[in-house]
Amino acid sequence: MRNSETLKIAPSGEREVMMTRVFDAPRQLVFDALTTPDLIKRWLLGPDGWTMVVCTVDLRVGGAYRYVLRRDKDGTEMGWGGVYREISRPDRLVHTERFDEAWYGSEAVITTTLVEKQGRTTMTATILHESKEALNKMLASGMEKGVAMSYDRLEEVLAEVRQNSQHSA
Numbered sequence: 210m211r212n213s214e215t216l217k218i219a220p221s222g223e224r225e226v227m228m229t230r231v232f233d234a235p236r237q238l239v240f241d242a243l244t245t246p247d248l249i250k251r252w253l254l255g256p257d258g259w260t261m262v263v264c265t266v267d268l269r270v271g272g273a274y275r276y277v278l279r280r281d282k283d284g285t286e287m288g289w290g291g292v293y294r295e296i297s298r299p300d301r302l303v304h305t306e307r308f309d310e311a312w313y314g315s316e317a318v319i320t321t322t323l324v325e326k327q328g329r330t331t332m333t334a335t336i337l338h339e340s341k342e343a344l345n346k347m348l349a350s351g352m353e354k355g356v357a358m359s360y361d362r363l364e365e366v367l368a369e370v371r372q373n374s375q376h377s378a
Contacts, residue, residue, distance in 0.1 A: 216357050223341045226348065228334045230360050234367035236323040236330040240299035242366055243321065244268050249276070252362035255355030258282060270296060274304065291316070299323060306336075315339035317347075 215231040232239050242248040246264040254261060255278065263277035275290035291305035300323050307316040318337045323330050338344040 216353075216360055218353050218356065220344065220348070221335065224338045224344050226336050226338075226344060228336070228356060230332050232330045232332060232360075232364055232367055233328075234330055234364075234371060235328055236325040237299040238367055238370060239323055239330045239332060239363075240302070242363060242370070243302060248366055248370070252366045253359055254278060254362065255287075256358055259287075262286070263288065268293065268296065270294065291319075294318070315343040317343070 215229075217227075217229045219227055221227040242252065244266060246266050249266070250261045250264045253276065258281050259278045260281060261276060262279045263275055266272075266274045268274075270293055272293050273290060274293070275288070277286055277288040279286050288309040289306060291307060293302070293304045295301065295303035302321045304319055305316050306319055315338055317339070319334055320337070321332060321334045323332050325331075336347070338347065
């Protein structure tokens with residue numbers, strides 16, 4: 210898939226991890242794909258074999274979001290949500306994240322920045338955990354594979370949206 214090699218995931222201090230990925234799309238489009246339910250449902254799925262069955266977004270400071278994925282083969286569900294703390298369209302989004310099953314045991318704060326250069330957008334998501342232990346659990350979970358697959362899907366969605374908007378213009 211395009212640009213999948215540009216995903217970088219690295220610890221940043223004792224309680225943070227930084228994920229960076231370059232997308233071949235303008236930042237306004239990337240911001241929309243991060244915050245629009247119809248687009249989120251198409252890419253935020255983790256590994257293959259999952260479907261998003263709940264996707265609600267109240268995009269305002271203090272507003273909440275909620276996602277639930279269901280594994281196609283056995284019906285297992287994984288849900289999470291949080292609250293938006295800062296929204297600066299199209300370059301910055303800050304929100305909390307807590308999974309229903311506390312697989313890493315705490316709430317995290319995610320700060321996403323989008324920087325566009327020559328029509329390509331670098332997205333950096335910094336995830337701050339409540340403890341070093343929570344960060345280590347997240348890193349040990351194998352989440353990189355799901356993130357990489359989701360971001361590859363996001364790249365495909367962005368390309369489709371760009372192509373459709375060019376055809377309708």
